[in-house]
Amino acid sequence: MKKEKPKVIEKSTDQIYEDLIDLMQSTQCMTITASKIEMYKNIADQFTELKSFQESEAYAEKCRQLAQKTEKELKKRAYEKAQINMNKARIVSEYKAAAEEFKKASGYKNADTLAAQCEEISTKIENKSIKKNLVQKISIIAGILLLILFALLPFGRYYAANTLLFLRAYPTAAKIYDKLGDYKTSEEKLKKSQYMIGKNLYKEEDYKGAAKAFSAADDYKDSEEKEVSMIKLILQNEEPGDTVMIGGYNWILLNKSEDKALLIKKVALDKRAYNTEAVDTSWENSSLRQFLNSDFLLNTFSESERNSIVLSIIENNKSVYGTDGGNNTQDSIFLLSTEEVNEYQTFIKGFKGNSWLRSPGNSQNSAAFMTEKGTVMDYGYMVSSEEFTVHPVIWFNIK
Numbered sequence: 123m124k125k126e127k128p129k130v131i132e133k134s135t136d137q138i139y140e141d142l143i144d145l146m147q148s149t150q151c152m153t154i155t156a157s158k159i160e161m162y163k164n165i166a167d168q169f170t171e172l173k174s175f176q177e178s179e180a181y182a183e184k185c186r187q188l189a190q191k192t193e194k195e196l197k198k199r200a201y202e203k204a205q206i207n208m209n210k211a212r213i214v215s216e217y218k219a220a221a222e223e224f225k226k227a228s229g230y231k232n233a234d235t236l237a238a239q240c241e242e243i244s245t246k247i248e249n250k251s252i253k254k255n256l257v258q259k260i261s262i263i264a265g266i267l268l269l270i271l272f273a274l275l276p277f278g279r280y281y282a283a284n285t286l287l288f289l290r291a292y293p294t295a296a297k298i299y300d301k302l303g304d305y306k307t308s309e310e311k312l313k314k315s316q317y318m319i320g321k322n323l324y325k326e327e328d329y330k331g332a333a334k335a336f337s338a339a340d341d342y343k344d345s346e347e348k349e350v351s352m353i354k355l356i357l358q359n360e361e362p363g364d365t366v367m368i369g370g371y372n373w374i375l376l377n378k379s380e381d382k383a384l385l386i387k388k389v390a391l392d393k394r395a396y397n398t399e400a401v402d403t404s405w406e407n408s409s410l411r412q413f414l415n416s417d418f419l420l421n422t423f424s425e426s427e428r429n430s431i432v433l434s435i436i437e438n439n440k441s442v443y444g445t446d447g448g449n450n451t452q453d454s455i456f457l458l459s460t461e462e463v464n465e466y467q468t469f470i471k472g473f474k475g476n477s478w479l480r481s482p483g484n485s486q487n488s489a490a491f492m493t494e495k496g497t498v499m500d501y502g503y504m505v506s507s508e509e510f511t512v513h514p515v516i517w518f519n520i521k
């Protein structure tokens with residue numbers, strides 16, 4: 123006997139309608155994926171075909187809305203994952219992976235912008251890597267050349283340095299010019315080499331290295347102005363407690379606002395009197411204030427640095443003993459007060475020796491001082507004593 127083929131039982135329109143409702147409800151329990159979105163869209167199309175049922179189009183619209191909601195949630199998750207990847211990214215592949223995640227969230231918030239940023243950063247890192255490899259190769263060649271050149275006469279080394287300068291191998295050229303001293307125009311070309319090193323380091327966002335190079339370039343072109351510009355960029359990115367080089371000295375960042383930074387000289391000046399005579403005085407009339415705002419200011423800072431030091435109104439309050447602090451002053455350089463030491467004590471512990479503060483002591487002929495542990499001695503000491511060091515303080519414009 124021949125086996126009969128199983129009969130295909132066709133579903134009624136009513137059954138199809140009921141099955142679609144069940145399928146829509148089941149889809150809601152699915153994990154959020156691209157497949158879930160397609161499922162909703164497919165169900166919506168099938169409901170649309172069942173025009174004979176009054177609520178078919180309503181269900182179709184509901185499925186479309188659920189598809190849109192699922193797509194939005196999928197993009198949100200991709201966006202959040204991309205943000206985490208971007209924050210952790212350090213190398214090219216990690217930034218590229220973050221960019222791909224942001225692309226999955228295209229159209230959600232600023233995903234497209236962040237994707238472009240990640241790609242830009244990865245390209246920048248790749249370019250730096252290529253440049254670094256090129257510099258390393260040049261350095262190897264230059265190093266070999268350097269070994270040969272040092273065995274030659276100054277004349278040969280001078281023209282070899284000129285060749286290196288032309289080839290933009292500035293660090294190697296600078297080393298040779300430095301060794302040549304005042305031979306021909308070596309000193310001027312050394313400045314030029316340092317200037318170009320500074321410009322390259324600025325492009326690489328190595329602002330500290332650039333500041334050092336511009337400082338070494340001395341008076342070449344606008345080196346002083348560029349050095350100060352680098353100092354401002356450094357201070358904009360530094361935090362209280364960090365140090366920065368200004369005027370050839372290290373300064374500790376104590377505080378900063380949007381447009382200026384408060385700095386104290388890390389290593390103290392030599393011991394000197396608060397006032398040359400043992401008489402009643404105040405910060406306003408002290409010989410130390412006169413010295414800091416004249417000789418020290420002029421001999422320490424370049425003109426460009428002086429132009430960026432803020433002339434500040436300094437408050438001179440009474441001591442805890444009621445000793446008059448004198449009039450408020452306008453100073454480019456000053457000392458911390460007893461109150462300010464307490465405010466910034468975290469950053470100034472570990473100074474060597476005792477140092478003057480601008481606040482008065484227990485009498486008009488004494489001034490407060492700070493110990494090396496950052497402790498305020500508000501009782502003070504005779505102003506003519508030469509047993510105390512000096513830590514100058516400045517406000518520096520960072521805009």
